Amino acid sequence: MANCSKACAIALTISCLILAASAGSFYDEMDITFGGERAKILNGGQDLSLSLDQYSGSGFQSKNEYLFGRFDMQLKLVPANSAGTVTTFYSNKLSSQGAGHDEIDFEFLGNSTGNPYTVHTNVFSQGKGDKEQQFHLWFDPTAAFHTYTILWNPQRIIFLIDNIPVRVFNNHEASGVPFPKSQPMRVYASLWNADDWATQGGRVKTDWTKAPFTASYRKFNANADKVGANSKSTTSENDNQTWRTQGLDGAGRNRIRWVQNKHMVYNYCNDRSRFPNGLPVECSRSRFL
Numbered sequence: 001m002a003n004c005s006k007a008c009a010i011a012l013t014i015s016c017l018i019l020a021a022s023a024g025s026f027y028d029e030m031d032i033t034f035g036g037e038r039a040k041i042l043n044g045g046q047d048l049s050l051s052l053d054q055y056s057g058s059g060f061q062s063k064n065e066y067l068f069g070r071f072d073m074q075l076k077l078v079p080a081n082s083a084g085t086v087t088t089f090y091s092n093k094l095s096s097q098g099a100g101h102d103e104i105d106f107e108f109l110g111n112s113t114g115n116p117y118t119v120h121t122n123v124f125s126q127g128k129g130d131k132e133q134q135f136h137l138w139f140d141p142t143a144a145f146h147t148y149t150i151l152w153n154p155q156r157i158i159f160l161i162d163n164i165p166v167r168v169f170n171n172h173e174a175s176g177v178p179f180p181k182s183q184p185m186r187v188y189a190s191l192w193n194a195d196d197w198a199t200q201g202g203r204v205k206t207d208w209t210k211a212p213f214t215a216s217y218r219k220f221n222a223n224a225d226k227v228g229a230n231s232k233s234t235t236s237e238n239d240n241q242t243w244r245t246q247g248l249d250g251a252g253r254n255r256i257r258w259v260q261n262k263h264m265v266y267n268y269c270n271d272r273s274r275f276p277n278g279l280p281v282e283c284s285r286s287r288f289l
């Protein structure tokens, strides 16, 4: 997935770090990075739609870079036959300095009509990924908007869906597991074709007679530490700093247990065939990954 956005990487000089909470319009917060007219900001900046056809997908990225924060986005995914399509919402640092790239991913792998989307999550740090967990959803993500959240603080990364934690990736640097914490990241989103692998292992291809495919985004909110030159601060009504130290409380643990028991369809920590020399270290350190 990093390959689709590599072309759009822009080096930013990091000049200052300011505290900011923002819920501005897409005009203020985002730049369209590819796809031209296929990406549309609508309703005075309140909504953004991405589309995909035979020639191109489309995508956008945040104007700002952030070092830690809580990023909420509402998404309504491509309806009906979305096989072969991948819709994304992620944070990323494409490092050209050799430190390796950091990335925290939500990817929504489409499916043929009537079959469930797969929500794919991954964490890359210093260029190393291989930490996939996948879920099926307990609702139809194409019927209405739902909120997808990346919460990233120095202790852990939490993925939430409608405020329900679905995954926690703890900082296990003490055990030698890299954790993204020194490179600021931007927030990205895209809709693209990946029918070589995305749906049922690549067996189900994109049906271009149904193109263009469209996914919609709204209500981006960043409660985050903004970094860099482009730091026009917009203050949000939602200036909630809980994310800085947030972990799982008892209710959170119950909910993640429910998600992981009932809705998880892949966990790299259970995939011994992939790691014949032993599971990654963090797999035995945390109850919840």
Ligand SMILES: *[C@@H]1O[C@H](CO)[C@@H](O)[C@H](O)[C@H]1NC(C)=O
Pocket: 109, 110, 111, 112, 115, 116, 117, 118, 198, 199, 200, 201, 265
């Ligand atoms: C598509 O549907 C099949 C059958 O229900 C399921 O096994 C698969 O996980 C779904 N998602 C993707 C992305 O293939």
Ligand SMILES: *[C@@H]1O[C@H](CO)[C@@H](O)[C@H](O)[C@H]1NC(C)=O
Pocket: 240, 241, 242, 243
């Ligand atoms: C701040 O966010 C936390 C975590 O989502 C939530 O539990 C809490 O109610 C929020 N506080 C306020 C004042 O909105």
